[in-house]
Amino acid sequence: xxxxxxxxxxxxxxxxxxxxxxxxxxxxxxxxxxxxxxxxxxxxxxxxxxxxxxxxxxxxxxxxxxxxxxxxxxxxxxxxxxxxxxxxxxxxxxxxxxxxxxxxxxxxxxxxxxxxxxxxxxxxxxxxxxxxxxxxxxxxxxxxxxxxxxxxxxxxxxxxxxxxxxxxxxxxxxxxxxxxx
Numbered sequence: 014x015x016x017x018x019x020x021x022x023x024x025x026x027x028x029x030x031x032x033x034x035x036x037x038x039x040x041x042x043x044x045x046x047x048x049x050x051x052x053x054x055x056x057x058x059x060x061x062x063x064x065x066x067x068x069x070x071x072x073x074x075x076x077x078x079x080x081x082x083x084x085x086x087x088x089x090x091x092x093x094x095x096x097x098x099x100x101x102x103x104x105x106x107x108x109x110x111x112x113x114x115x116x117x118x119x120x121x122x123x124x125x126x127x128x129x130x131x132x133x134x135x136x137x138x139x140x141x142x143x144x145x146x147x148x149x150x151x152x153x154x155x156x157x158x159x160x161x162x163x164x165x166x167x168x169x170x171x172x173x174x175x176x177x178x179x180x181x182x183x184x185x186x187x188x189x190x191x192x193x194x
Contacts, residue, residue, distance in 0.1 A: 017127045019118035027119040034117050042135040046124070048105075048112050048142055053098045055091070062087025108142050 016025040034040045035047045066083020073079060099106075117124050118132065125132030133141070 017116055017125075019121060019123070020125050020130050020132050021118065021121045021123060024120070028116050029119070031115040031117045031124060032113050042117075042139075045139045046112075046135055046142070048109055053095070055095075058090035058094060059084070059087035062090065112142060 016028045018025045019028055031046060035043045037043065062083045063080070066080040066087075069079035069083065070077060111126070114126055115124050115138065116127065117135070121132070122134065123132035124135055124138040
């Protein structure tokens with residue numbers, strides 16, 4: 014097996030794959046660098062739909078079409094749940110791929126990826142693997158206590174809410190009358 018060289022020393026003697034080291038309980042950073050992946054419970058929708066279909070089948074004096082329809086509905090719901098789970102856990106899949114590609118140099122206590130010129134400490138790599146917090150909103154701080162949330166635009170004349178709206182130009186009225194005729 015070919016081991017890559019450490020970016021700090023250029024030697025591959027003390028380099029090992031990080032995923033292999035994390036399985037070793039004597040590795041000091043194993044708990045910190047082990048990724049957390051949440052498995053999905055498979056088959057729950059098929060079981061629920063088949064149970065409902067079986068109940069309908071017995072209730073309709075063994076009309077087997079209910080059982081078949083419920084099973085098909087359960088399979089479709091299970092596929093949808095699987096796709097949703099895959100989309101929601103796409104960042105963790107990328108994190109897991111990065112973790113599988115990482116190597117650890119015991120001499121320099123650094124974690125690195127093949128092809129990168131620098132490495133990082135195990136603590137920094139653990140931060141890279143941790144899920145990123147939700148992005149902060151791009152708006153500024155909220156209004157201070159006692160201030161209105163939006164400042165009105167300053168104008169030279171105060172607006173009177175009871176003032177009548179301006180009438181449209183004479184040509185516009187004529188065009189409307191002509192179009193209606």
